[in-house]
Amino acid sequence: MDGDAPDGPWRRVSRRRVYENPWIAVDEDIVALPSGATTLYGVVRCGSCVGMLPFVDDEHVLLVRQFRYIAERTTWEMPTGGVHDGEPIEAAAQRELAEEAGVRAGRLTPLTTYATSKSVVDEIAHLFLAHDLVPAAGEADVTEHLMVHTVAFEKALHMVLSGEIVDSMTIVAVLWADRLRRCDPS
Amino acid sequence: MDGDAPDGPWRRVSRRRVYENPWIAVDEDIVALPSGATTLYGVVRCGSCVGMLPFVDDEHVLLVRQFRYIAERTTWEMPTGGVHDGEPIEAAAQRELAEEAGVRAGRLTPLTTYATSKSVVDEIAHLFLAHDLVPAAGEADVTEHLMVHTVAFEKALHMVLSGEIVDSMTIVAVLWADRLRRCDPS
Numbered sequence: 501m502d503g504d505a506p507d508g509p510w511r512r513v514s515r516r517r518v519y520e521n522p523w524i525a526v527d528e529d530i531v532a533l534p535s536g537a538t539t540l541y542g543v544v545r546c547g548s549c550v551g552m553l554p555f556v557d558d559e560h561v562l563l564v565r566q567f568r569y570i571a572e573r574t575t576w577e578m579p580t581g582g583v584h585d586g587e588p589i590e591a592a593a594q595r596e597l598a599e600e601a602g603v604r605a606g607r608l609t610p611l612t613t614y615a616t617s618k619s620v621v622d623e624i625a626h627l628f629l630a631h632d633l634v635p636a637a638g639e640a641d642v643t644e645h646l647m648v649h650t651v652a653f654e655k656a657l658h659m660v661l662s663g664e665i666v667d668s669m670t671i672v673a674v675l676w677a678d679r680l681r682r683c684d685p686s
Numbered sequence: 687m688d689g690d691a692p693d694g695p696w697r698r699v700s701r702r703r704v705y706e707n708p709w710i711a712v713d714e715d716i717v718a719l720p721s722g723a724t725t726l727y728g729v730v731r732c733g734s735c736v737g738m739l740p741f742v743d744d745e746h747v748l749l750v751r752q753f754r755y756i757a758e759r760t761t762w763e764m765p766t767g768g769v770h771d772g773e774p775i776e777a778a779a780q781r782e783l784a785e786e787a788g789v790r791a792g793r794l795t796p797l798t799t800y801a802t803s804k805s806v807v808d809e810i811a812h813l814f815l816a817h818d819l820v821p822a823a824g825e826a827d828v829t830e831h832l833m834v835h836t837v838a839f840e841k842a843l844h845m846v847l848s849g850e851i852v853d854s855m856t857i858v859a860v861l862w863a864d865r866l867r868r869c870d871p872s
Contacts (some may be wrong), residue, residue, distance in 0.1 A: 666800040
């Protein structure tokens, strides 16, 4: 399905950078709505990220356990991370697999590309299944302290369905993989 | 699975509010890592949101089409929106259903609660299936210009699997509903 915006696109009147650090920037825009009214819109910029669900074999995946500062607790997730400036998406996926899980994927299968938080952040997530894993050396980020675990896929699925896994990228990848396994087991 | 953080929790040394508008705020924290090093961490605060997949009947759902400023295009999504300060989650779900789709749900079924963008934003999304819809009057936000469409669930699923639907909340809810329909058709 396609077509124009119900009321035509919004028009940016002005933009000022109100905050910046090495990972995110915030722009405050003044925007003209189709009605003619104007509104303020804060846009958080952090660019693209990648998330890979690595299959050790047909029935087991790698999950990483790490402390998440915003959540203030440890979480279970698949390997995820930001795409560097100018870095090809698949290169970012392989780099993060190496850094977080110590593996390289012989085969990366793209699942989907989506907006994690469409109203607030420009973050776009690229999800992959990773197969044919081989050991690889990666240098972890200084802020990352990870533990890698091999988990049965059915256990990971249960952790999604029970609400134990709360990461958007991991939830989408596990549900997507579950559907592929049941509908397209090739 | 549970347990402590691999290297113990990070400790906040200081916090300053670097930006605020009516919808988001940004805090810049200085954080002590388990290694003893410190790092800067920008946390975007926008609180909780709700997303509801409304079933008109067993085979059809309501999707809304609207212009998304950050994506700079119109998108197909289920009704979603922010939870107001102090507002119960299910009240927010019913308010957004009324505002965006003109309906009230006789039955809201919680699916899951997750972090949309765990590294950047504190946003927590609460997802529901909505059934037994009845007409309801809601006052749309001045910035919202929506068109509501009835779409076959299988079409919505296809829009997720093809990458046409890019909203995190809608993707999770549609994949989750698909799984329930095939594994627990009660």
